[in-house]
Amino acid sequence: MTTSPMPSPSPPLLELTHANVQRDGRLILNDLSLEIALGEHTAILGANGSGKSTLVKLITRQIYPLARPGGQPVLKILGRERWSVTELRSRLGIVSPAMQTDFTSDTPLEVYDAVISGFFAARGLGLDHVVTEAMHQAAAEALATTGASHLVGRMMDSLSTGEARRVLIARAMVHRPQALLLDEPCAGLDLASRRDFLESLRDLARAGTTLLLVTHHIEEILPEIQRVVMLRQGELVADTDKTQALNSAQLSELFATPVTVSPRGEWFWAALD
Secondary structure, three states, rough: OOOOOOOOOOOOOOEEEEEEEOOEEEEEEEEEEEEEEEOOOOEEEOOOOOHHHHHHHHHHOOOOOOOHHHOOOOEEEEEEEOOOOHHHHHHHEEOOOOHHHHHHOOOOOOOHHHHHHHOOOOOOOOOOOOOHHHHHHHHHHHHHHHHHHOOOOOOOHHHHHHHHHHHHHHHHHHHOOEEEEEEEEOOOHHHHHHHHHHHHHHHHHHHHEEEEEEEEEEHHHHOOOOOEEEEEEEEEEEEHHEEEEEEHHHHHHHHHHHOEEEEEEEEEEEEEE
């Protein structure tokens, strides 16, 4: 009797090993080690200035960590140290307010062009970009998944914040990436838009896309997210289950101010004392 070989386990989404990032002679990230598995929806929580934005730039290859002795790797994404931007974006979708600013300012850009240009890691389509039928189909499916199909034909700078954010998620989803990195994704959304937007993220999580949410608002932490990583002044101060992380004592210490945390069904809310 023969047995089939066991499938190889997927590499972690993120492996960060003793990462240090320095700016103007000051450590912005200090000896940060973190591993996140595919399928492990995770929130990165911290106050402004805690190092969250630096961590995002590290993951998206906008900045690089200080080298480790012996040339040992500091950062691996999906098991690899080196990526081209285009290839990385095909595996890890990225959505942030900064990206939205880029797509809604300067040269006008139509919604469908913004989405389908995600295949080329570009802002809009160039003369050298060849769009295949498979790309058109994937773009249409991504727009439908995020509830943004009705926005096709409009210019990006004419959209509300919530509408533009849905388009950018569709752009990130054209590759059917294994994970989404969401950097303060609800910034600028009103209460109703935030609720609708978070529900669309829940749909993606339930469909199998790993979510890595970077925020300082605990009410944005989806029920599907069970792990919370806390940063303060560039250092890891907690990495634990959501129910253990989101309590008044932990949040008061993290934000250096008295905070009362209360569960509301599957969600958590915080208020200053």
